Amino acid sequence: MQGHLQIGIAMAIYIAVLIGIGVYFARQASKSTENFFLGGRSLGPLVTAMSAEASDMSGWLLMGLPGVAYWMGISNAFWTAIGLAVGTYVNWLIVAKRLRVYSHIAGDAITVPDYMSNRFKEDRPVLKVVAAVIILFFFTVYAASCFVTMGKLFHTVFEMPYIPMMILGAAFVIFYTTVGGFLAESVADTLQGFIMLIALVAVLGVGFTHVGGIANAIDNARQIPGFFEFFMTASPETDANGVQVLAGGLPQFGQAEKFSAVAIASTLAWGLGYFGVPQVLLRFMAIRDKNEIKTSRRIATVWVFISLLSAVTIGVLGRLIFPTDLTTASEAESIFVLISTSMLPPLLAGFVMAGILAATASSADSYLLISASALAKNIYHGVLNKEATERQVLRLSRLVLLAVALIAMVLASDKNSVIFNIVSFAWAGFGASIGPVILTSLFWRRTTARGALAGMIAGGVTVIVWRGAIAKLGGVFAIYELLPAFIVAIAAIIIVSLVDTPNPVVLKEYDHYRDELHR
Numbered sequence: 061m062q063g064h065l066q067i068g069i070a071m072a073i074y075i076a077v078l079i080g081i082g083v084y085f086a087r088q089a090s091k092s093t094e095n096f097f098l099g100g101r102s103l104g105p106l107v108t109a110m111s112a113e114a115s116d117m118s119g120w121l122l123m124g125l126p127g128v129a130y131w132m133g134i135s136n137a138f139w140t141a142i143g144l145a146v147g148t149y150v151n152w153l154i155v156a157k158r159l160r161v162y163s164h165i166a167g168d169a170i171t172v173p174d175y176m177s178n179r180f181k182e183d184r185p186v187l188k189v190v191a192a193v194i195i196l197f198f199f200t201v202y203a204a205s206c207f208v209t210m211g212k213l214f215h216t217v218f219e220m221p222y223i224p225m226m227i228l229g230a231a232f233v234i235f236y237t238t239v240g241g242f243l244a245e246s247v248a249d250t251l252q253g254f255i256m257l258i259a260l261v262a263v264l265g266v267g268f269t270h271v272g273g274i275a276n277a278i279d280n281a282r283q284i285p286g287f288f289e290f291f292m293t294a295s296p297e298t299d300a301n302g303v304q305v306l307a308g309g310l311p312q313f314g315q316a317e318k319f320s321a322v323a324i325a326s327t328l329a330w331g332l333g334y335f336g337v338p339q340v341l342l343r344f345m346a347i348r349d350k351n352e353i354k355t356s357r358r359i360a361t362v363w364v365f366i367s368l369l370s371a372v373t374i375g376v377l378g379r380l381i382f383p384t385d386l387t388t389a390s391e392a393e394s395i396f397v398l399i400s401t402s403m404l405p406p407l408l409a410g411f412v413m414a415g416i417l418a419a420t421a422s423s424a425d426s427y428l429l430i431s432a433s434a435l436a437k438n439i440y441h442g443v444l445n446k447e448a449t450e451r452q453v454l455r456l457s458r459l460v461l462l463a464v465a466l467i468a469m470v471l472a473s474d475k476n477s478v479i480f481n482i483v484s485f486a487w488a489g490f491g492a493s494i495g496p497v498i499l500t501s502l503f504w505r506r507t508t509a510r511g512a513l514a515g516m517i518a519g520g521v522t523v524i525v526w527r528g529a530i531a532k533l534g535g536v537f538a539i540y541e542l543l544p545a546f547i548v549a550i551a552a553i554i555i556v557s558l559v560d561t562p563n564p565v566v567l568k569e570y571d572h573y574r575d576e577l578h579r
Contacts, residue, residue: 067217067401070410071417075232077251105352109359110253112343113148113367120483121371122256123209127393129375130386133287133294135319137375139327141368147331148364152357155335156344158502160353162573163345171433172338172494175345179501180509181566187513191494192434194520195338196464198489199431203468205482206424210417211472216397217413226472229417234428234465257363259412260370263396266403267377280380286316288376293319304387311383326540333487333542336495338430374399432461484540485527492519492545500553505570511557519549 129137163169167178173195177188210229215222271277278288286292295314297305305312334340347353378386378395382402386392400412436457440448448456496515500507522545530537 066406067410067413070407071414074255074411074414074417105347105355106359107250108343108347108352109356110250110363112340112356113253113360113363117256117364117367120205120209121367122260122396123212123393124483125368125371126375126378126396127389129372130378130395131294131296131389131392133284133289133292134281134372134376135286135290135293136323136327137372138290139319139324140330141372143328143331144334145331145361145364145368146328147334149357149361150331151334151340152353152360155341155498155502156347156353156357157350158573158577159341159344159498160347160350161577162502165569165573165576169345171430172341172498173434176497176501176512179566180507180512181563181569182509187509187516189439190513190516191497192439194489194493194516195434196431198486199338199428199434200464200468201471201482201489202486203424203428203431203464204471205486206420207469207472208474208482209420210424212394213397213413213417213420216394217401223473227469229420230424230465230469230472234462253363255411255414257367259400259414260367260374262404262408262412263374263399264370264377267374267381267399270403271377271380277377277380281376284379285313287313287379289316289319291319291324292316293323298388302388306384306387309384311387322536322539325543326538329540329543329546330484330487332495332546333491334495335499336490336493336497337487338490338494341494341498342430371396428461428465431464432457435460485523488523488527488540488542488545489520491542492523492549493517495519496546496549496553500550500557504557505567506557506562507553508557508560508562508566510560511553511555514556515549515553518552519545522548 125137125140128140159175162179163175166175169175169178173188173191176191177185180187182188207226207230211222211226214220214225214229218225268274268277271280281288284294287294293316295317297312297314299305344353347356374396375392378399382395382398385398386395397413400409404412436453440453440456445452493516496519497512500515501512523541526541526544531539531541
């Protein structure tokens with residue numbers, strides 16, 4: 061009980077700090093929609109980098125990814141981490157500066173749907189509306205994954221019912237995001253990025269100490285068939301309910317299975333998602349100076365590399381330290397919590413738990429804020445009521461944020477949800493519907509509005525159809541839906557754009573963007 065109290069105190073201190081950040085930025089956020097949604101394009105390189113990566117990784121970094129490594133071994137988690145690390149670097153390298161420049165030239169756009177509509181000079185905001193609907197749909201799913209993480213965290217730490225704990229975590233995020241807007245979110249995410257990194261490294265150090273060092277950890281992990289292999293995967297033996305079978309006090313595994321080329325391609329394909337993730341794209345648009353992006357890229361890349369490597373390793377160490385404590389794929393996602401609360405002093409464990417809360421909150425606040433902007437700014441103000449005042453848009457934004465959060469809480473009500481699976485679906489949705497449009501809009505002068513619309517719809521529909529039907533055919537069709545959907549979207553953009561007639565005004569502005577980019 062005393063341990064729970066100390067953990068609770070540490071987490072309460074962290075929550076109080078974030079609420080204070082929200083209150084501090086409340087006045088500035090209420091000045092205008094640009095301040096509320098994009099912080100007035102005033103982010104420095106450190107805040108840009110840290111807030112982008114913290115909001116991107118979410119609770120799945122500390123729960124979902126270690127859970128995969130704990131349950132199946134290193135291969136799936138490792139190749140996913142490689143894809144994400146490469147995707148992060150390439151996105152910063154080829155998209156960040158271009159999007160910062162073009163979003164400013166294209167009507168000083170402050171949201172991703174705004175940028176798309178302005179980039180192609182739409183007479184009727186079809187692209188804006190479709191992009192906003194896609195963002196609303198997939199971010200509601202994403203927010204649900206965050207609330208599942210919070211519910212599992214509080215349920216595991218405080219041994220209290222899942223539903224009330226999930227609602228409590230959601231309410232905390234809703235408050236400081238609603239009050240402080242983008243600046244509060246970005247500053248909070250920067251703090252959370254540092255907390256996440258410290259938490260990962262601390263737990264990693266404790267884990268290695270317990271198992272006797274790196275060499276011992278590798279030797280012990282190799283005793284499980286396929287567990288520490290890059291081209292094989294472990295196969296936990298489970299009963300009809302998905303619970304791992306125990307015999308003689310040990311978890312049972314079947315023969316190692318080959319981690320196929322299709323599986324490797326699927327995991328590496330996670331990197332494609334970065335080109336379409338709005339919370340990262342917004343940071344590119346919000347940095348105060350395009351020449352500071354190189355600094356941000358270096359910070360972001362180092363952070364991602366250390367964080368992903370630590371998360372995968374913690375999952376492996378967790379299987380060695382607590383081989384029988386977590387017997388389902390869903391329970392496995394609590395391994396980070398279990399190591400922290402069992403092996404660290406309670407007060408320190410509380411701050412490490414705050415790292416998980418930080419990871420989750422840093423994403424949930426982005427998802428809610430961008431969802432609110434999609435409906436209030438892009439659909440209501442951009443289409444339905446162009447004469448709406450700043451105050452009206454801000455008021456509706458906060459109401460939409462609350463509504464999306466409530467829907468996400470309903471979706472998160474199942475405590476057996478696997479965070480990794482929820483995130484993979486939403487990630488594919490953004491990567492295949494938004495990403496190809498962003499890339500072609502920045503790199504191909506000939507892209508047209510109809511081509512962009514065709515690509516967006518084709519990518520999003522392919523993700524849903526592939527996951528729901530085609531993947532069930534197995535074999536090569538079992539590949540992660542992001543990869544085929546991304547290819548379909550690119551093809552649709554190219555084919556329709558080549559058939560279509562480009563807008564001369566758009567071509568002229570594109571030339572201006574290219575000139576400005578190289579200054």
